[in-house]
Amino acid sequence: MKHLLIPFTFAASFGTAAMAADLDAVIDNYADIAQAGYEDSLSRAQVLKTAVDALVAAPGDATLQAAKDAWLAARVPYQQTEAYRFGNPQVDAWEGKVNAWPLDEGLIDYVDPLAGGNDENPFATANVIANPQLALNGGTLDAGKITPDLLRELHELDGVEANVAAGYHAIEFLLWGQDLNGTGPGAGARPASDYDTANCTGGHCDRRADYLRAATDLLVSDLQDAVALWAEGGAARAEVSEDPEQGLVMALVGLGSLSFGEMAGDRMKLGLLLHDPEEEHDCFSDNTHNSHYYDGIGIRNVYTGRYERIDGSVVEGPSLQDVIAERDPALADNLMSDITDTVTALSAIKTTAEGGMAYDQMLDPGNHAGGALIQTAIDGLTAQTRNIERAIALLGPNGSGEGVEFK
Amino acid sequence: MKRILLLLTAVLMAATASAQEGAYSPDSGLPYWAPGRGEVDHEALRRRALVVLEREFGAFNDATGHLAQTAVAYCDAGAPREDLIAAFRDTWLAWAPLDSYHFGPVEANAAALTVNFWPDKKGFVGRALRELLAQPPEAQRDPATVAAGSAAAQGLPALEMLLYTEAPECPAVIGISAYLHQTAETLYADWFDPDGWADLARAAGPNNPVYLSAAEFTKTLYTALDFGLIRIADQRLGRPLGSYERSYPQRAEAWRSGLTVDIIGAQLDGIADMIEHGFAGDIREPDRAWVLQVIGQARSRMDKIGAPIADAVADPAHRIRVEGLQTKVNDIRSVMAQDIGPNLGVDTGFSPADGD
Incomplete structure (x- = not known):
């Protein structure tokens, strides 16, 4: 599905005016759900910012817990928007700012000396919080004042993807700290005193607080950009609306790429094979079960054209499912049933994690039941990808999906 | 241009003639189907x-x-x-x-x-x-x-x-x-x-759990070859190449043993093998010959790099040859997308390259 630019494009090739109108409505609803999802993500990030300010103003167990809760709540709408990532180049280009992963967290702050190094990354233990000056390719990088601009500069420093200086996972690390429990129980256990300038643990508490606030501010402003991409006149909305047929294919490409290459592959299979909790998506907070689950829900939202917002209201309208059902009812049903199976499998992981067996414990090579739960979800994601491919072949211009440009 | 068209017409006519005269061999897929016949024998x-x-x-x-x-x-x-x-x-x-x-x-x-x-x-x-x-x-x-x-x-x-x-x-x-x-x-x-x-x-068919038709298996193979080319261009070459200012020699696959370039050659040979002996006569002769020729060009650019990939990416004189190879591998992808996919009536599906 990674296409090179081919020097010709297909004109819209089928459909009456009435059908074209229906497709427009499907695309409008697709974009409306995106806009609502990013608005919800933004409003939860603003709540997180308030909680972070409270933590920094009065560090303590209660304010730290409140900030963690706000972070967990912020993930719920955001993960559902991941269904928009891979099919929409505007989103894909933006996404690394907020959800880059995995990270060499030693770039940001102190880490356990045995659990932070990376031969491929000279900055894996650079520890910006402790070091106002960083040596960089013979020169120095001034990190004296920690600002959103500095974090942008540090992001993917030296071309290394694992140098994640900002986004949800950087904030997660600053709130929870490293999870040093391996595949045993327990998440990261950063003490609130890491932010207490009067009784500072971990060193440089003032700079750590600056870092946390800068990262949260940056998240808020990046999410404002995402909302703008999908608002009326936004670039991402314009791109899917321009040719609704191509928009449909872009939507399906987003679902398939997230299902297969990203979730089933990078995020789930790899951790299972390495038995390495470093490879779980929300590794500091042990929130991986929710991240995977809400990705699955996000896929279902896009397919069924229905999104339940954080305030309980619902955005809904004509859907991809409706378009597919018009042309191949059996395929529409099969894909719905695949997506339902996957959500069920992801839900089983979530329930089990909430019952006390965290996702990283499921990666223990001796935990066959946990491994099987993850494998079932991987199998479901792989199976739905096949029917998503068929839907693309069905809906693409000339019914072949040919000539679609993305990536 | 007119001359090319005439030539093309001659080739097409010859093809039609030979398809009518010679008995079609399913093993070789030859003689190739006449263009415009609109059918590929996926089985x-x-x-x-x-x-x-x-x-x-x-x-x-x-x-x-x-x-x-x-x-x-x-x-x-x-x-x-x-x-x-x-x-x-x-x-x-x-x-x-x-x-x-x-x-x-x-x-x-x-x-x-x-x-x-x-x-x-x-x-x-x-x-x-x-x-x-x-x-x-x-x-x-x-x-x-x-x-x-x-x-x-x-x-x-x-x-x-x-x-x-x-x-x-x-x-x-x-x-x-x-x-x-x-x-x-x-x-x-x-x-x-x-x-x-x-x-x-x-057993591809309507009740098959994976392949609803033989064409879906063809699509899988076609996607696989494209994926192999992405692996070569973006990962095997792209990762060590980095940018002109900053290359990453130790991101080259198998840099310790120096097998990097031989692995790329063997993968290219495998892709050529599938096109020549697998797709064979079910893609038109001129298209098949052309893509194999472009793969051969990549092969010869590869042979001329003259240094292990890990060393070559960091040295301006050699680096340009690695970039030239990468360009040629992307050319193969373009030829595949323009000629081979439409010939087979398939487009690429999802592959592991779709994650990040």
């Missing part, structure tokens, strides 16, 4: 493609078997180290063409990761190997120990680290090689034993 294509795949998976199985025996001979009976190095090289080059086919048994067994854990962005191979080497010697030589551990210590990069660093080779090299051979046997059996993936592909 014949599948039959030929499975022959190619069976040969390649068989070769990997044989190479790993030999490697496992050589490791024992080296560690236990003092056989020459060159034999082990040669067997290691042969195994990696036998795997290279299979790197394109990340579906079916390779996916089910996660073999792309266990056989060749690369790229290793966070030092997993070294960490996993340290854990294996901390085990008692008897455990290190037992493939069951390797099977129970991290995927990063189950394949070729782990063997390479043993053979090309100061790490003690024996007896871990025995355990990893034996496990690699088990993996190769499993892959071959899962593909070609009765009721294996080959039979599943042969």
Whole structure:
């Protein structure tokens, strides 16, 4: 599905005016759900910012817990928007700012000396919080004042993807700290005193607080950009609306790429094979079960054209499912049933994690039941990808999906 | 332009004539179908493609078997180290063409990761190997120990680290090689034993759990070749190339053993093999000849780099040749997308390259 630019494009090739109108409505609803999802993500990030300010103003167990809760709540709408990532180049280009992963967290702050190094990354233990000056390719990088601009500069420093200086996972690390429990129980256990300038643990508490606030501010402003991409006149909305047929294919490409290459592959299979909790998506907070689950829900939202917002209201309208059902009812049903199976499998992981067996414990090579739960979800994601491919072949211009440009 | 059109017309007419005169051979797919006939014999294509795949998976199985025996001979009976190095090289080059086919048994067994854990962005191979080497010697030589551990210590990069660093080779090299051979046997059996993936592909049809038609298997193969080309251009070449200001020599695959370029060559050969002997006459002769010619051009650019990839990317004079190779590999993708896909009536599906 990674296409090179081919020097010709297909004109819209089928459909009456009435059908074209229906497709427009499907695309409008697709974009409306995106806009609502990013608005919800933004409003939860603003709540997180308030909680972070409270933590920094009065560090303590209660304010730290409140900030963690706000972070967990912020993930719920955001993960559902991941269904928009891979099919929409505007989103894909933006996404690394907020959800880059995995990270060499030693770039940001102190880490356990045995659990932070990376031969491929000279900055894996650079520890910006402790070091106002960083040596960089013979020169120095001034990190004296920690600002959103500095974090942008540090992001993917030296071309290394694992140098994640900002986004949800950087904030997660600053709130929870490293999870040093391996595949045993327990998440990261950063003490609130890491932010207490009067009784500072971990060193440089003032700079750590600056870092946390800068990262949260940056998240808020990046999410404002995402909302703008999908608002009326936004670039991402314009791109899917321009040719609704191509928009449909872009939507399906987003679902398939997230299902297969990203979730089933990078995020789930790899951790299972390495038995390495470093490879779980929300590794500091042990929130991986929710991240995977809400990705699955996000896929279902896009397919069924229905999104339940954080305030309980619902955005809904004509859907991809409706378009597919018009042309191949059996395929529409099969894909719905695949997506339902996957959500069920992801839900089983979530329930089990909430019952006390965290996702990283499921990666223990001796935990066959946990491994099987993850494998079932991987199998479901792989199976739905096949029917998503068929839907693309069905809906693409000339019914072949040919000539679609993305990536 | 007019001359080209005339020539093309002549070719088309000749093609039509030969399709009418000569009996069509399903084995070779020749003479090729007349253009405009609008049909590809996906069942014949599948039959030929499975022959190619069976040969390649068989070769990997044989190479790993030999490697496992050589490791024992080296560690236990003092056989020459060159034999082990040669067997290691042969195994990696036998795997290279299979790197394109990340579906079916390779996916089910996660073999792309266990056989060749690369790229290793966070030092997993070294960490996993340290854990294996901390085990008692008897455990290190037992493939069951390797099977129970991290995927990063189950394949070729782990063997390479043993053979090309100061790490003690024996007896871990025995355990990893034996496990690699088990993996190769499993892959071959899962593909070609009765009721294996080959039979599943042969049974393509409305009730098949994976392939609703023979054309869907063709699409899978076509996607796989495109994926192989992405792996070469974006990862095998792109990762070490980085940018002009900053290259990453140690991101080259197999930089320690210097096999980087040979692996790329073997993967390109595998892609050419599938086009020539698998797709064969079900793509039109001029298109097939052209894509094979472009692959040959990539091959010759590769031969002219004149230095190991890891060194070449960091040296301005050689770097430009690596970039030239990368451009040519992307050209192959374009030719495939313009000529081969439409010829077969398929487009690429999803592949592991769609993640990030």
